[in-house]
Amino acid sequence: xxxxxxxxxxxxxxxxxxxxxxxxxxxxxxxxxxxxxxxxxxxxxxxxxxxxxxxxxxxxxxxxxxxxxxxxxxxxxxxxxxxxxxxxxxxxxxxxxxxxxxxxxxxxxxxxxxxxxxxxxxxxxxxxxxxxxxxxxxxxxxxxxxxxxxx
Numbered sequence: 001x002x003x004x005x006x007x008x009x010x011x012x013x014x015x016x017x018x019x020x021x022x023x024x025x026x027x028x029x030x031x032x033x034x035x036x037x038x039x040x041x042x043x044x045x046x047x048x049x050x051x052x053x054x055x056x057x058x059x060x061x062x063x064x065x066x067x068x069x070x071x072x073x074x075x076x077x078x079x080x081x082x083x084x085x086x087x088x089x090x091x092x093x094x095x096x097x098x099x100x101x102x103x104x105x106x107x108x109x110x111x112x113x114x115x116x117x118x119x120x121x122x123x124x125x126x127x128x129x130x131x132x133x134x135x136x137x138x139x140x141x142x143x144x145x146x147x148x149x150x151x
Contacts, residue, residue, distance in 0.1 A: 004049060004052045004053065004056070005053065005056070005063050005064055005067070008049055008053055010053075010067055010069035010070055011069075012069075014050070014069075015069055015070060015072075015073055017050065018050075018053075018054065018057070018070060018073050019073045019076065019077075021037070021054055022054075022057070022073060022076070022077040022081065023077070024037055025058070025077075025081065025086075026077050026080040026081060029080055029081065029084060030080060039051070055086075055088050057070070057074065058081065058084075058086040059086070060082065060083075087110075089106060089107050089110045089111075090106070090110065091103060091106045092106065104123040107121060107123065108120055108121055108123060
């Protein structure tokens, strides 16, 4: 954590990005809903460092919170986020058959690793359900619920 913060330069543009990320998280917390966002940038642009510093902020890390460049952002979101617990879930996309498999499977695997005795999170893969529904719709039809004549 210290190495990450010592070498991290918070530019005004990055401060705006932290504000945006913390705004999204604050709104998810206040609404009691799940929200997602896509972080993109070229190789070496600082995505991992941004996420590492964001995670430190969400953990309430004193060194991260004491960065003067982030003081206005922290003050803006502190009431909503202070004292909350956030779980960082590492994802690996290499070898995954789909993004859903990586995200949902990674989440379930991580929670199972941290809490082996707890029930698994309620997630499901919808691809087969949708394929089955499409096949059934083809057999049953839309309006009457009656089977269609073979074509």
